[in-house]
Amino acid sequence: GNSVTQMEGPVTLSEEAFLTINCTYTATGYPSLFWYVQYPGEGLQLLLKATKADDKGSNKGFEATYRKETTSFHLEKGSVQVSDSAVYFCALSDNTNAGKSTFGDGTTLTVKP
């Protein structure tokens, strides 16, 4: 079956530091890959996505590249802000799983001023 493994947290960084949150996956089909973000007291919202190999998703300064050869989709940001403090979830979906997305366990990021 499908699975997503992401970097364990929590991650604590100073403002303007470089961020990487690792995500690797296993899938039986050809999945689409996603990063979701959950701010305190809210539901998850899509941050970025990539639907095929070598695609790069980007949004709000965050980027992730779909690497089929390493089955990875690492999230990066060059300079984090306090407002980026949230929980980040890596996820995949494909057409072999009755519509179900597979989520990683989430990585909590805290950015200190």
Place this chain on the structure above:
Amino acid sequence: ETGVTQTPRHLVMGMTNKKSLKCEQHLGHNAMYWYKQSAKKPLELMFVYSLEERVENNSVPSRFSPECPNSSHLFLHLHTLQPEDSALYLCASSQELAEGFREQFFGPGTRLTVL
């Protein structure tokens, strides 16, 4: 209203109560989901409805009963819950396509506390 809405946002109930959570999506999607999010645990998929038919039921106890009367509305009926059922319950929707599923859109969640 836009996106996915959930009511109530907060709910406190006793173990013998019966209550319902409501979710409504205004995106024209054809699939809806219930998730449970507990502190320090992974996101748990509970139910999936595609075209108003339940396609996934992840061994959820019978005290949770979903209902999907149409493609825009999803309910979770709660009955004789346990304290360990206290969690954030998230509703989501997505569009099912022949080649797979697009991203999910989540509601803000209902924070449930069972006393």
